[in-house]
Amino acid sequence: MKKTILLSIIFLLNLISNVYADKCYDSDTTLVILDSDKKPGRYFEDQPDVNDDFQVHIVYTLLKDSKDKEGDINGELEKWVETANKWILKTTAKANKKSNFNNGEGQKLKWDRRKDGKLDITFLRINRTKKDMKKSKWGSCGGVFGRSIINNGMNNPKKIYFNFGDFTHKDWPFSVGFPIFSVFSKHQKKYPLNNKEVGYFILHEILHAMGGIYKCSPNFIEGHNTKKTKDMMSWTGDGTNHTLDPKNDDYWGHNNKTCPNMQDSVYFTPTSDTPFDPFEVTCIPKEKWKFTKHNYENIYDKDKGEGGDCFYARDDVEAPWEKEFGIFQRN
DSSP states (O other), rough: OOOOOOHHHHHHTOOOOGGGTTTTTTOOOOOOOOOGGGTTTTOSOOOOOOOOOOOOOOEEEEOOOOOOOOOTTTTTTHHHHHHHHHHHHHHHHHHHHHHHGGGGGOOOOBBOTTTTTTEEEEEEEEEEEEEHTHHHHHSTTTTHHHHHHTTTTTOTTTEEEEEEEEEESSSEEEESBBBBOOOEEEEEETTOOHHHHHHHHHHHHHHHHHOOSOOOOEEEEEEESSSSSSSSSSBBBBBOOOSTTTSSSSSOOOOTTSOOOOOGGEEESSSSSSSSSSSHHHHOOGGGGSSOOOOOOSSTTTTTTTTBBGGGGTTTTOOHHHHHHHHHOOO
């Protein structure tokens, strides 16, 4: 199916500061809990972690009037993640061979799992209807997915939150910066998620959620790498740009010690011997970094400024530890 995917535009529009101009915007992020949603095997809270490592936690979301397709408990969401895992492992392996990293073997994402080994998936029903969402020019109601996730207790600074919306969404997958990215089961009513794209979508958007692509990347253009190429992080593409930094010179496997190398992110396993924590790099001043030992320079996009890629920095997003960590603040 030939189509134009403008992931970059969606990403940028969801980061603009004037989110309150969105006709759908409402500061209320109180969740909706229907009696019919209470089903065996479903969890409404993040379950106890099996370790203290950095992890990607999955949130299965529905709108207020969405039909419950039970993707979080019938194995469908796990199948999407399994398919994505294979694609990401294969794609990172190709890039790692060129950069002589990890003996040329691929990397996977560190998914949050329960004690029984299954993916830890939290169910959320967002307090917005389909009609409400149609009012949103940017498609996100001022970042309602991320605000609903964080403001309702999922705000561990060592986690990235993958919002999987099991409903039709007007736009394509997007990230709003650390720690949120979204993928939907169908786009614009006629483009269902498929096995060929799910890995690409997840890797592209989680790199954005990790703060990439950073301003210090040689080919940086509005949060992306190059204007339009086969590079999977290019600004625009036709759905076939699946190569991960083919020259290993920009954001993956490069030798620029002053710019984040995304293969070093703590959210990948095997983890680099010289890791960095995206939370620290995107959300707090360098003098407060404890885990990240790199001397990064020129990492912030001047148009967005410090904290521009940190969703926690918004004044309508609340985490109990914000003052303790001293995160950047933006409107």
